Amino acid sequence: MTAQTRIEGMAAPLPVGNLDTDQIMPKQFLRRIDKAGLAEGLLYDMRFDPDGKPRSDFVLNRPEYAAAEILVAGPNFGCGSSREHAVWGLMQYGIRAVIAPSFGEIFYSNAMNNGLMLAALAEADVEIILADVSKPEHSRLVIDVASMSVRSRSLTAPFSLSERHRRMFVEGLDMVGATLAMRDRIDAFAAGHWRQRPWLKDIASMTKKRLA
Template sequence: MRDTHPDTTRIEGIAAPLPAPNLDTDQIMPKQFLRGIDKSGLGRGLLYDLRFDAAHRPRPDFVLNRPEYRNTRILVGGSNFGCGSSREHAVWGLQQYGIRAVIAPSFGEIFYSNAMNNRLLLVMLPEDVVQRIMADAGDPATAAVAIDVAAMTVRSHGIEAAFSLSERHRHMFLEGLDMIGATLALDERIRDFQRRHEAARPWLKDVARVTRARLDA
């Protein structure tokens, strides 16, 4: 589908530091929030055990509970962010909470695919660069970060750095498309391939329907 956000080339806003390495998807979206049959309500579960104590009271020292980071749009994380299970709910929860991008030295492989296919931008940068952005984000006075998807640059208070994306993912972000939207954009090319494929191999056309009709007869 196509993103309704008016600017698909830039992501900017308050960045919050989450320095712990190996923050896994079980922590990002705990299992008790996976019981629904749709995507609704996942923002409430984001990082729940870090945001709340055993009595469900907000932990005042956790960064996202601090008033200065209430409108966080970007997370700056440690290495191997999003490792663990393959639950796509972790991505949906981040987006529902308002997070549009995560900056880290590395990401869990499945989480990376889930995030990019849902248009949650993941930016990989060298460890030392991430640490400098993390330091900026750690001070509310310098926590604003801007990501230019067209130019593929990240700018914080103290540093500007270039990052890379695959051409497919860069195209999806610039055009405001998720995986479904990117596939639908190729509809005519897919149909053209289908026509040529069926013309060259007519015995394969509607083979499932023909086989079912034969069995039913």
């Protein structure tokens, strides 16, 4: 992951409540065996009509929002199934952050662990930001990860992150990196554990040797 202390860019309004992961990444795009090519499926049924033609009225199809890197969405964004493809598709499309009043719990964990910033703001604050970004000329937002704040044309609003997630973004750590950062504590715990329970150490390999 790349260190991200500040996310700045154009935001697109997507004021849809309970937008679930099935809508964010429809099932027909889950057949691939790797993460590649998921940008095509992002919000597919909202972006395209039944004939596969782009819906001109959908925000991400509008030329003035073509460079959007942030979504400002409705409550409970990312609810539904646990498919991680929804996060991968958003990131492959170029979305770096989503701002909403609330998020689906599993989606939130998937997003933060993959480097997609989610900022949960008070619903009244989200409404003000939505009003700002609904005008393309006022759609630029700044998300300050270090100070945990979002700044739009009309508002600066705070959000919260766990210390683990904030550190992962600021230091550019994925889950493995965040774990290895605690290597000394892990090693100390393991040493104490084996001192107290030496009969358990390497029990699987010893049992295998004895049975052989």
